[in-house]
Amino acid sequence: MKANIKELPALTVMAADLGVQAIRVIYMMAHNEELAKQSLYFCQEQSDAYMAKAVAMGEKVGVEVKVPGLFRDTDETAQGEPQSSCAGPGHFLGVEHNGDAKICCGGAPPFGNLNTMSFREFWSNKKLRNLRRVINTPDQPTYCKNCYHGGHNLKRRGKHIPREADYRAAAAALGVAGPVEESAHATAIGPKVLRLERCAPERRTAKSGKDQGSNLTLSTSS
Numbered sequence: 001m002k003a004n005i006k007e008l009p010a011l012t013v014m015a016a017d018l019g020v021q022a023i024r025v026i027y028m029m030a031h032n033e034e035l036a037k038q039s040l041y042f043c044q045e046q047s048d049a050y051m052a053k054a055v056a057m058g059e060k061v062g063v064e065v066k067v068p069g070l071f072r073d074t075d076e077t078a079q080g081e082p083q084s085s086c087a088g089p090g091h092f093l094g095v096e097h098n099g100d101a102k103i104c105c106g107g108a109p110p111f112g113n114l115n116t117m118s119f120r121e122f123w124s125n126k127k128l129r130n131l132r133r134v135i136n137t138p139d140q141p142t143y144c145k146n147c148y149h150g151g152h153n154l155k156r157r158g159k160h161i162p163r164e165a166d167y168r169a170a171a172a173a174l175g176v177a178g179p180v181e182e183s184a185h186a187t188a189i190g191p192k193v194l195r196l197e198r199c200a201p202e203r204r205t206a207k208s209g210k211d212q213g214s215n216l217t218l219s220t221s222s
């Protein structure tokens with residue numbers, strides 16, 4: 001997300017210090033307008049640059065940094081048939097600190113809490129069984145439709161933000177993304193309404209390599 005993308009290269013260094021072997025980076029799933037303002041969709045160049053820096057830093061310090069597809073490799077308007085499917089609800093379990101049990105690291109909500117139910121109860125509960133039935137169909141829930149992990153065209157930018165057309169229009173009006181067909185949309189739902197902001201350009205001092213915007217120092221410990 002916009003608030004912390006600058007920290008990714010330094011996180012890689014921290015991971016090396018802690019003996020972590022690999023980091024997997026995913027885009028934040030924006031489920032509402034507030035979160036959408038934090039979407040890297042509106043900071044595409046900066047996002048790509050920091051992810052590339054993190055990968056390079058990882059190679060330097062011995063941490064494998066797995067990043068999602070970069071914006072520059074995606075298409076603004078790609079639509080069409082699903083290019084992948086999601087198997088998360090059938091083979092993944094994530095347990096959070098409070099016992100909430102999740103079936104993916106995408107946008108699906110917890111489907112139970114392992115402090116209050118057995119694993120068997122969780123894994124076979126009705127909501128989860130229903131999700132498995134519709135996950136890769138047009139009836140998939142909205143959080144899956146807005147998820148770039150599965151379901152639809154992974155190459156489409158903005159996959160992980162809600163009301164994508166609205167945000168694309170707003171982004172185009174801000175000049176942070178390419179033109180969109182829905183020009184009427186751009187007028188009706190412009191940046192003034194959504195109060196979107198451009199990303200501040202990356203500011204660095206030539207000698208120190210210090211990022212002044214976030215007080216982040218890019219250096220290795222070795």
Ligand code: SF4
Binds near residue numbers: 088106107108144
């Ligand atoms: S499509 Fe995304 S949100 Fe839906 S279950 Fe799969 S990973 Fe989770």
